[in-house]
Amino acid sequence: MKKTMRVIALFLVLTILGTSVAFAEDSEIIIEPRSRYLATGISEVTNEGEGVLSIYADFTSYNSVKWASLTITLQKRKSASSGSWTDVKTYTYEFDAADEPDGELTYGYAEFEVHGLQTDYYYRVKCVHKVKTPDDTYESKTSQTSGVLLTSYPVFRSQSEEN
16 A cells, blocks of 8 residues: 555656646737638649540639639640650630629639640640739749540540549
8 A cells, every 4th residue: 555655646746747837928820821812723634535635724712812814834745754745835814803793803714625636645734823912912823734645536434434
């Protein structure tokens, strides 16, 4: 019993000595995201088959912005092992808050197909997603897809891929 009491007493002493009191100042800590306005920027490229590529890009902002743009550059290369990409064409889409029914611009997208490209090449998309903030500064993000092989034959997808 004496041994048990010593162990408990030692435990209590160590607990008391190991406890520290921390005083914190009453202040607000603000952690800001990397961007105050531009939340996301996504780009995609899909082989639709028969020489057709489908391209999609968008942006989302945390708060309303004055203006935004998507600058989408389509690039190609001959093979998966080839290191260099060449620009094929650049597409620019602009969005203005004044064009929105409520005057609030927080989202925009571009979606289109490209026909007449050379098949048996790999294609990818690089996109610059850019917004103009209410205080007239700019924020931007860049996205880039992996390369997809453009085929001359039809592409068959399962029903889950089509929905």
